[in-house]
Amino acid sequence: MEQQLWIIPALPLAGFLVNGLLGRRLPKAAVTAVAITSVALSFLWVLKTVTGLMPLDAAYVERYFDWIRVGSLRIGCDLMMDRLTAVMVLVVTGVGLLIHIYAAGYMAHDTGYARFFAYLNLFMFFMLTLVLAANYLLMFVGWEGVGLCSYLLIGFWFLRKSATNAGNKAFIVNRVGDFGFSLAIFLLVINFNTLDFGEVFAKLSGWPVENTVGTLTLVGLLLLLGATGKSAQVPLYVWLPDAMEGPTPVSALIHAATMVTAGVYMVARTAPLYLKAPMALEMVALIGLVTAFFAATIGLVQNDIKKVFAYSTVSQLGYMFLGVGTGAFAAGIFHLVTHAFFKALLFLGAGSVIHALSGEQDLRIMGGLRKKTPWTFWTLACASVSIAGVPFTAGFFSKDEILVAAYHHAPWMYWVGTLAAGMTAFYVFRAFFLAFFGEYRGEGHPHESPAVMTLPLAALALLSLAGGFIPVPGWLEPLFGAPSAHHNPVLVAVSVSFGLAGIFLAWLFYVARPELPGALATRFSGIYRTVLNKYYVDEIYNAAIVKPVVEGSRSLLWKGIDVELIDASVNGIAARARGVGDMLRRMQSGYIRNYAAWVLLGAVVLMLAIGGTR
Amino acid sequence: MPTSVAEEYFPVVLQVLVAMAIAGGMIAASALLGHRVRNPVKDQPYECGIQPEGSPRERFSVKFYLVAMIFILLDIETVFLYPWAVVYRELRLFAFFEMLVFVVLILSGFFYIWKKGALAWSMEEKPREKQ
């Protein structure tokens, strides 16, 4: 108990309570101070805890109280800290802190300032609960909590219909995933009679494989279903691009750096189980690969700067799934960390651009911002080279680890992944060039963002460049074992050259020969249109799932069963009941002589009934 | 020894029947045997003597009823004094205190009606009839 882990989530919760309850009455400076300080203190407490627990070879668990105790099943309110958790809490509080600072500038003129920070702090609380939880149920609490905050923040500007729709979409799509997660939890309770991570995995190692393989595969697949919802993987990725309706700091924090990686964290956390269920793990890799490739192609042609990065996020999350799915858990988590740096930076940079252009998000009417917003330009350049995998940047190291692991798992996966990496480089630099090079195509007066926004950008830029030297895989080795695959210079060279080729193509298309993209688009208009419309996935989902459900509910369940059957029968019964009531009311004449007659009649009946029996 | 309910209660039923027969018989006999004279003088309340004045349904002041009721209540309660007096010697001090409590209760009631003006006959003597 000496580390008091509970303080880590409790601090943002306190911030939420203060800002949520009193925020409207507090001055803006106080709201800012409360929000940022609570996260900063939480970050410091994390540092203190992690250093205090060094070398953290075994999981450190704090048990507070029994939450649920039914028969022999005990579910505690327990928090734990091991090396994986340490990585996660450092990323969440560290990146979270930078984004909080940035948001103070970005949201400065918004009327819902206090509400925004209250939600953001609440999100931090749930996210930290999620990663610190020592059992699946508490993790699920955090899981649902971040989902709620995500919903609230996507729909933050709730006067915009599109924002509330996006919030609803995110929430409903995530429900599908949560359904899988909850089923997995039920299965775990049935089979292991515990939800504690340590206990589940301990029981796991003792069990003969042949007895449990079916169940474990099912659990793994159901957990994966949960992960695809939260981490926006195929087929449940559709909510994330729409989620860009939220304020940009939200996109950076929740929909790039932290919440969406919860699925990856969960799979990595469940590694011992997945290792016993190879089919489920294979499925993780496949889903990841498909998502990485598929989302990258969509990203190629998007015109909204945030949409580009959103599809990039989906694609990069696919990489992480590919990593953990091929057994390279450490590599997946490593990519999670570096991605948190450069993708948060990309979003914050995009936010800075949008801020500079007073809300404009369309790449086609940007351009030439290099001179006008130099800080943003340079920091975004750092993020872009990092995600493109230019050697010795953060993205290079982590992506490389994943691709090597994929090659050793199945070479074709490596090739698909590498192709996706090339596309990634292309679309990121496409956005970069469109925004910063050429002539300004809009009509506003772009201006650089204030220091409160550019300083976090600079910090993240540093991390994006040098973050690769943080020895995350080595740190995680005691948990996941040493990587089976060693670095292969040829493979590295190939993937790097794909990335560089992507950058070159982007330069060719959007700086050197700007007329080329239009020509290509007309040449391959069929494909172009399909990709531009995101393969019509939303339309297909609408036609195949949403519409039948809505229509079916309306015509069959509502008008048919509810109105015709249930309402009608209930109304019928009600009418009968009123009839009885009316009859009884007539009995109540108000005359004492009638009442006395009733009493007498009752007495006679009673006397006959009781007196007459033996 | 009677064996059934009917047998057990037979004497009672018989007694009821006899009582009813006697009462009915007397009414019937007077109706059948008596001979009637009907004229206005016969129908007067007083066949001879004072001439009736006004309606016989005279209204009495409600005060009569009030006083009568209070009288009956206090009178009935004093009835308890008789058995008490009979067993007083055996019960000794206990009986004394019990009766003391009883009398105090009655006197509180008496005090109440007195102060409330229930015993006052005319309006002037009731200082706080209406509150």
Add this chain to the structure above:
Amino acid sequence: MPANFVPPSGVEYIRVLPEIILAAVATLIMVLEPLTPAPRKRALGYLALAGFAGALAGAAAAGWRTGPAFSGMLEVDGFATFFRLLVILAGLLVTLVSFPYLRREEAESGEYYALLLYSVAGQTIMVSAADLIVLFIGLEISSIASYVLAGYMRREKLANEAAAKYFLLGSFATAFLLYGIALIYGATGTTRLNGIAQVLSDPRMAPAGILTGTAVALMLVGFAFKISAAPFQVWAPDVYQGAPSPVAAFLAAGPKAAAFAVLLRVFMTAFAPLTGRWLAIMWSLSLLTMIVGNFAALLQTNIKRLLAYSSIAHAGYVLVAVTAHSEEGVQAAMFYLTVYVFMNIGAFAVVAYFSRKGERYVEIEDLAGLGVRQPVLAALFAVILLSLIGVPPTAGFLGKFYIFQAAVKADLLWLTVLGLLNSAVAAYYYLRLIVIMYMKEPGDSLLELPGMAVSTRAALWTSAAAVVVLGLFPALIR
């Protein structure tokens, strides 16, 4: 008799401490009443409040020294103590509700409080009686005081009618009870409850079946009238509607709980040997009572009448527990009656406050918009209504749960099913109040709604809190 007479010992006086306190304070108030000028009548109310508080302490002290008193005429056991505390508490809460009501109606006087105290004293005697004669005396003390209370607003037509009906029908029913007592004395030669049970269970001494059966039936008529079980419920709606709201609250709480206590005691002890003969009748009474109460309530437009029928229906539920004739059933009935006392006083407290001078606003429609204008009051009322429906986690739910659990264990499956169906019907008329409170536009009835007096508020909060707390921690009184 006097030869072997032993004067009561000191501990026996402790066992009747609540009765002594209640009667003494009531008499004191009667003596002080003519001496107190009109503006200071409230002081007598405070005295009554102190009397109730003292009686509560007295009942607790008596419960500490359980045992018989006065040659076994009274039996102060756990059961008696429980009900003594309950009826005294009911009296206390009603006094709190009465303060602002009487002031508003300009009808404050010592007699009101004295009658309340006397009535409660009668009830405490009833619940601790071990002898039919004592039981009858207690019942009469309680009843006569409540007849007068029902007609307390003697210038109101409805109150006069209510009092007259209550008195005439009540006397009528009491006559049945007395007749039953006489017959049972004739049959068994005793009026002691355990003595009766002894005679009835001994086959050598058993009197004629027709005699005992008739006696049981006659006594049941008397009790059924007091608990307003159908078909002896006819008086209740008219009386509750006509009586002042605090008095209606009292009638549905104290006398009813006490009558149930004696019903339980008499039928579970004295008439236990005859269970086979009265069980079917109890079954029918409970079902009929539930049906009459719930279905007639559906069409009511007057809140007080609605609550009257609701009170009838709840008596039906408790009768289900009586029909279970088991230890569990008795416990369930005790729990339910406690909860009901709170729910009922809370609901009538709202009516007493809301109705305004002369009880002008007592239609259900008058509540429209209360949820907007008086959110706290409406929320408390809603809690009480939800408990009356029996929605978890309120105590009303647990009460029904315990009752029907006892019924199921006693193999009363049909009664359970029908009872549950009945409580579904009940949900309709309670929910209607909530709907009107929250979903209708405020009308004229909410103009000039004064603030709620502190004492009414105390009673309402106590009731609502009790309903919630007992729902969460039933072990407090079980």
